Amino acid sequence: MKRKLVSALLIACMAVGLVACGNDKKDDAANNATSSDTSVLSINLASEPDYLDPALNSSVDGGCLAVNSFVGLYTYDKNGDLVPALADGEPEVSEDECTYTFKVKDSKWSNGEALTANDFVYSWNRAAADETAADYSYMFDIIVHNDDGTLAVEAPDDNTIVVTLTNPCPYFLDLVAFPTYLPVYQKDVEAANPNGDTPGAWAQEAGFVCNGAYTLKEWSHEESMVYVKNDNFYDADNVKIEELHFMLSADDTAIYAAYQDGSLDFADTVPNDEIKNVQDSDEFHIMDQLGTYYVGFNVNSKIFEGKTVEQAAKMRQAISMLIDRNYIVENIGQTGQVPADSFVPAGMADGNGGIYKTADVSYYDAEATGADMVEDAVKLLEEAGYTMEDKGDGTYSISPALSIEYLVNDGTGHTDIAEAIQQDLALVGIELTIQTEEWNVFLDDRKNGNYDFCREGWVADYNDPINMLDLFESSSGNNDMQFGVNPESWAPQWDEYDQLIQTIRTSTDMEARLEACHKAEDMLMDTWAVIPIYFYNDIYLQKPNVDGIYSTVFGMKYFMYATKN
Amino acid sequence: MGEYILKRIALAVVSVAAISAITFFAMNLIPGGPFNKEKAASPAVQRVLEERYNLDKPVPQQYVIYMNNLLHGDWGVSLKTGRDIWTDISTKFKVSARLGGLAAIFAIIFGLILGSIAALTRNRWPDRLIVFLTTLGTAMPSFVLATLLLLVFCMKLGWVPVWSSQNQSILLPVIALMVYPMAYITRLTKTSMLDALGQDYVRTARAKGVSGVHVIFRHALRNALIPVVTYVGPMVAYILTGSMVVESIFTIGGLGSAFVTSITSRDYTMIMATTMFLAILMVVANLLTDIAYKIIDPRITFD
Numbered sequence: 026m027k028r029k030l031v032s033a034l035l036i037a038c039m040a041v042g043l044v045a046c047g048n049d050k051k052d053d054a055a056n057n058a059t060s061s062d063t064s065v066l067s068i069n070l071a072s073e074p075d076y077l078d079p080a081l082n083s084s085v086d087g088g089c090l091a092v093n094s095f096v097g098l099y100t101y102d103k104n105g106d107l108v109p110a111l112a113d114g115e116p117e118v119s120e121d122e123c124t125y126t127f128k129v130k131d132s133k134w135s136n137g138e139a140l141t142a143n144d145f146v147y148s149w150n151r152a153a154a155d156e157t158a159a160d161y162s163y164m165f166d167i168i169v170h171n172d173d174g175t176l177a178v179e180a181p182d183d184n185t186i187v188v189t190l191t192n193p194c195p196y197f198l199d200l201v202a203f204p205t206y207l208p209v210y211q212k213d214v215e216a217a218n219p220n221g222d223t224p225g226a227w228a229q230e231a232g233f234v235c236n237g238a239y240t241l242k243e244w245s246h247e248e249s250m251v252y253v254k255n256d257n258f259y260d261a262d263n264v265k266i267e268e269l270h271f272m273l274s275a276d277d278t279a280i281y282a283a284y285q286d287g288s289l290d291f292a293d294t295v296p297n298d299e300i301k302n303v304q305d306s307d308e309f310h311i312m313d314q315l316g317t318y319y320v321g322f323n324v325n326s327k328i329f330e331g332k333t334v335e336q337a338a339k340m341r342q343a344i345s346m347l348i349d350r351n352y353i354v355e356n357i358g359q360t361g362q363v364p365a366d367s368f369v370p371a372g373m374a375d376g377n378g379g380i381y382k383t384a385d386v387s388y389y390d391a392e393a394t395g396a397d398m399v400e401d402a403v404k405l406l407e408e409a410g411y412t413m414e415d416k417g418d419g420t421y422s423i424s425p426a427l428s429i430e431y432l433v434n435d436g437t438g439h440t441d442i443a444e445a446i447q448q449d450l451a452l453v454g455i456e457l458t459i460q461t462e463e464w465n466v467f468l469d470d471r472k473n474g475n476y477d478f479c480r481e482g483w484v485a486d487y488n489d490p491i492n493m494l495d496l497f498e499s500s501s502g503n504n505d506m507q508f509g510v511n512p513e514s515w516a517p518q519w520d521e522y523d524q525l526i527q528t529i530r531t532s533t534d535m536e537a538r539l540e541a542c543h544k545a546e547d548m549l550m551d552t553w554a555v556i557p558i559y560f561y562n563d564i565y566l567q568k569p570n571v572d573g574i575y576s577t578v579f580g581m582k583y584f585m586y587a588t589k590n
Numbered sequence: 591m592g593e594y595i596l597k598r599i600a601l602a603v604v605s606v607a608a609i610s611a612i613t614f615f616a617m618n619l620i621p622g623g624p625f626n627k628e629k630a631a632s633p634a635v636q637r638v639l640e641e642r643y644n645l646d647k648p649v650p651q652q653y654v655i656y657m658n659n660l661l662h663g664d665w666g667v668s669l670k671t672g673r674d675i676w677t678d679i680s681t682k683f684k685v686s687a688r689l690g691g692l693a694a695i696f697a698i699i700f701g702l703i704l705g706s707i708a709a710l711t712r713n714r715w716p717d718r719l720i721v722f723l724t725t726l727g728t729a730m731p732s733f734v735l736a737t738l739l740l741l742v743f744c745m746k747l748g749w750v751p752v753w754s755s756q757n758q759s760i761l762l763p764v765i766a767l768m769v770y771p772m773a774y775i776t777r778l779t780k781t782s783m784l785d786a787l788g789q790d791y792v793r794t795a796r797a798k799g800v801s802g803v804h805v806i807f808r809h810a811l812r813n814a815l816i817p818v819v820t821y822v823g824p825m826v827a828y829i830l831t832g833s834m835v836v837e838s839i840f841t842i843g844g845l846g847s848a849f850v851t852s853i854t855s856r857d858y859t860m861i862m863a864t865t866m867f868l869a870i871l872m873v874v875a876n877l878l879t880d881i882a883y884k885i886i887d888p889r890i891t892f893d
Contacts, residue, residue: 058748067755072851073843075671083627158638160631222642225672246681247843249755270755274841278737283752283841286744465622465856472630482628502630 058287059568063589064267066571068291069283070582072275073247077228078214079207080152083160085484085580086293088204093269093584094237094252095207096259098127098145098186099198103575103586107198111140111259113184121533122193127186133257134210135240142180148208150176157224161205164486167194192531195376195538199487204581210234238264238585247273258585265573265588284566290589291574292566293582297437300359300564308566311360315370315578316484316561317493318362320348320431320446321506322554324516326477328429336409337515341553343405344478347449349395350558357441360564364391365557369546372578374488377535381490381542388550391557399452406453413453423454430458432479434467439480442558474507481505484561486579490542491529497549498526506554517552591884598880602873609869610862614656617853617861618649624669624856643669643859656862666859670852675863679845683867686837686844689760690829693767697825701772702818705779706811709787720776727773733835736766740839753841763840767832771825775818782814789813812886819882826875830868 060067074087079095082088092100098112109115113128132140151157153165153176169177169189177189190197200206210227213234217227227233231244231251238260239252252269255261272289274280277296284292295303303309322341329337350364363371366387375381396419403413403421412424429450433443440461447457457478462470471479483503485492495501499509499519509519525545532538549555563580573587625631625639640646643666644655659666665675708720739762744752750759786792787810795805833846845864852860883890 067753081672083629083631155634155638158631158635158642160627160629160635162635163632223667223672229671229673243755245758245843246678247847248758248841249753251755272753272755272841273843274753274838276838276841279740279752279839279841282740282745286748286752288751288753463622463854465626465854466620468626468628469622472626486629502632 058285059570060287060290063570065270066266066268066291066584066587066589067270067272067289068293068584069272069274069280069289070293071273073273076225077233077241078209078225079204080148080157080159080161080209081225082204088580089582090250090271091204091207092237092581094235094239094241094255095204095209096237097201097207098129099202101202101575101577101581101583103573103583105575105577107202110202112201116198123190125188125190125197127188129184129186130259131184132236132259134234134236135255135257136210136234137257138234139183140208140236141183142186143183144208144211145186146176146178146180147211149178149206151209151214151224152205156221159205161203161486164200164203164205167191167197167200193533193535195535196374196487196489196492199489203487208236210236239269249273260585264585266584269584287568290568290571291584295564295566297359303566304360308569310565310567312563312565312576313372313578314484314561314563314580315373315488316482317365317368317370317557318482318559318561319365319368319555319557320478321481321556322478323474323476323505323507324552324554325474325507325511325513328427328477329515330513332409332515334515334517338517338551338553339405339409341556343402343409343453344450344455345553345556346389346394346398346402346405347452348446348556348558349449350391352395353442353445354559357438357445358559360562362559362562364394365559366391367546368549368555368557369490369493369542370485370560373485373490373493375539375542376489376491377539381539386543386546395449396452402453419452421453426456427454428456428458430460430477432460432462432467432470432476434464434480435461443480471505472502474505474510479505481555482561484580488578490546491526494529494542494545494549495526497522497555499523508552508554517554522548595877595881598877602870602877605873606866606869610657610866611653613862613865614653615649617856617858618652620856622856624858626856639669645858656859665863668852668857668860670855670857670860675859678848678860679863679867682843682845682848685842686830686833686846689763689767689837689842689844690826690833692760692764693829694771694822694825696764697768697771697775698818698822700768701775702779702811702815704772705776705814706783706806708776708780709783709814710806712784717780720780724773724776727769728777730769732766732770732832733839735769736763736836736839739766758841760840760842763836763842766836766840767829770832771821771828774825775821778817778821779814782817783810786810786813815886816883819879819886822882823872823876823879827872830871 070089071086074082074084074090076082076087077090079091082091096110098110099107100110102108111130111132113130117126129142134140149165152159153162165176167190169191171177179187181187213227218224231241233241235255238255238258240255241250242253243251250271250273254264254267258264272280272283277294280292280294281296281299283289329340332340354362354364366389367382369381371382373381399419406423407413411427414422416422431443431446433439440459443459447459450457470476483493483496496503497506497508498504504510508517509523512519522545525541525548528541529538529545532541563576567574570590571587574582574584576582625636644652667674668678704720708717711717740752743749743762750762792805792809795809830846833844834850837844837847848860849864849868852864
């Protein structure tokens with residue numbers, strides 16, 4: 026009797042388990058669950074951003090919230106093109122291309138007060154000021170700074186803004202559409218910051234004044250946000266969805282489950298393991314993004330000790346040739362990323378009216394990298410002073426032994442790529458050990474050059490090659506490769522690169538500027554310290570009854586013109 | 591007893607002070623910092639931030655400033671979000687307390703009932719069933735159970751939405767958190783109840799003709815409670831640590847997830863505040879446990 030009872034219980038438990046894990050037809054039905062309320066759009070972007078203040082925000086998800094609740098002079102339309110928003114038509118640009126005069130439309134804050142050109146003057150000066158300590162304050166470096174530290178931005182009347190730039194800037198309108206350039210409501214900002222040490226305090230709870238398509242009505246921290254339509258938005262007539270509900274979570278499983286059961290209409294992340302299951306569905310969207318996933322060497326690393334600058338570069342080139350980029354994008358990336366053969370991503374504007382990356386901007390054949398290039402790699406390593414011995418099975422041994430530590434932050438995709446590289450390098454006997462670190466420690470070690478070889482990635486903030494190339498200026502905070510930083514005898518000379526970046530920044534001749542960009546990238550790629558793997562793209566899930574959401578190449582998502590049936 | 595409690599409170603203050611010092615220096619030793627970002631801010635911005643939050647000063651001096659502010663009731667602001675720590679923690683604590691409190695109460699109630707039933711029906715089918723289920727309950731970590739509940743009740747049956755911006759249900763997270771302590775309490779109650787039922791005083795009471803119910807509640811259960819009460823302290827700890835994962839799975843903005851994210855983002859003020867808050871909570875829970883002993887069992891003295 027007892028035995029029967031126990032067996033019955035065990036069977037019952039197994040049955041529950043099977044039902045839970047099974048992938049039957051019922052499951053498919055559940056996948057198509059959609060919410061019936063067509064006036065509400067439920068969205069997950071990420072967990073709660075640090076700041077909703079558009080000036081202080083530095084995350085892409087926070088930027089998405091900013092562009093949906095604030096609007097500036099320019100914005101992006103559904104084709105990803107820059108279009109005037111509060112600017113009344115195109116700005117008038119002076120002959121030297123250094124002075125922009127914007128006409129500003131009449132518009133209102135969400136509380137009904139009029140928004141004037143002075144609001145922009147205040148907001149831009151505030152975002153650029155040191156005491157605000159905005160991560161993106163350098164976005165205003167292109168504007169002339171007056172002697173008293175303020176920006177050369179003036180409002181001769183309520184509907185005119187005159188901006189003076191230090192030099193012609195082909196991407197200035199991109200900046201004007203960037204979240205850091207959005208206007209904020211002076212009265213509230215100042216009231217919440219009486220001592221000057223709490224600059225973001227005005228937007229830390231729901232109910233703050235804004236001027237975009239939606240205002241934040243409710244906010245349960247780390248749980249949800251409810252944005253409602255702002256009737257004072259300048260283009261409110263075209264906003265169809267009444268409410269945006271944001272799920273504030275970074276838990277992939279929970280997000281995916283919420284999307285599957287219909288709690289969400291839009292999910293910005295898909296767990297890596299699920300990509301295969303959803304990639305053929307029409308709910309799965311892939312958007313181009315301007316960014317490059319790459320791996321990089323610390324040019325001062327001791328693994329190059331005793332080599333000449335050229336030999337060190339050859340070692341790195343050999344490693345670059347061995348990394349099978351196709352394998353990585355097909356088996357790990359899985360979302361149709363393009364293997365990279367240059368550092369500046371495909372599709373980026375060139376600042377001179379064209380596209381930067383043309384067919385001849387290719388530093389190697391990315392499709393051919395991997396096992397097919399073992400012989401080339403062996404030759405390069407021999408030139409770098411190593412003795413290579415063919416083992417007869419397509420692999421080689423290397424002498425003296427070469428062991429490299431690869432630094433990576435924890436995260437499945439990154440570790441998978443590390444393991445793929447490990448196998449690629451094993452073909453020529455190079456031993457790659459993988460050192461996994463927690464994000465914050467990883468950032469520290471990478472920045473301080475406490476590594477040999479590491480994972481890297483960069484997504485552009487604006488559409489110009491300088492945004493990719495100035496990372497490696499020797500004084501840059503993002504110069505993880507340590508170019509020009511206390512260079513060892515085997516590290517490349519970097520003064521010329523620094524000069525090229527200066528030329529690009531200050532050039533008034535766009536033709537010469539473009540040439541300098543290409544020259545800088547050539548110089549960068551010649552070191553082989555930066556090894557591009559693939560160009561990023563952006564994936565998201567969106568229910569079939571939703572339409573009109575669009576995303577820019579910088580990852581900003583615009584929900585205000587969405588519709589839902 | 592009054593003297594004992596005073597002594598314990600004094601000891602508690604010392605413990606919390608020691609914890610604060612250890613945490614403060616330890617967190618400053620871990621590599622990384624609150625303003626580390628993939629896209630680095632300019633050195634000028636970093637300097638302003640470090641000055642604003644006194645991070646440019648030597649660590650011992652920072653500790654003195656921090657403790658001085660704390661004694662004046664100022665918990666500071668989060669380095670990550672700039673939000674007032676006290677407001678933040680009290681909001682999050684309310685959420686966690688509701689979740690953890692319900693889980694603890696249900697765990698105790700159901701644990702006592704099931705444990706008593708198991709003891710009274712020893713070796714019969716209710717006992718077997720309860721033993722089976724409690725074994726399952728103690729073997730399953732809360733995050734596995736949480737995921738399973740999500741899968742069955744949200745995805746398969748569709749009874750509760752995975753997430754909702756209004757009226758997020760806390761039924762499933764409470765279940766996920768309470769199962770392990772409930773199972774544990776059931777087993778504790780059963781063992782100690784069986785022990786108590788075999789004692790001479792129970793036999794005497796029965797021999798004197800005291801009613802069955804009276805014997806169970808007055809004599810057996812009351813004595814069986816002592817080990818259960820001992821478990822309340824560790825249970826609070828379990829629920830707090832378990833809530834970190836459960837809160838994340840069910841998108842609940844409680845203290846558990848704040849604790850974890852504060853560490854990964856090196857939000858120093860938040861790390862200090864959550865650690866000290868949880869430390870105080872633990873110390874208080876342990877103190878209350880000891881006082882509860884005395885009430886349940888007058889034989890226990892505090893000397």
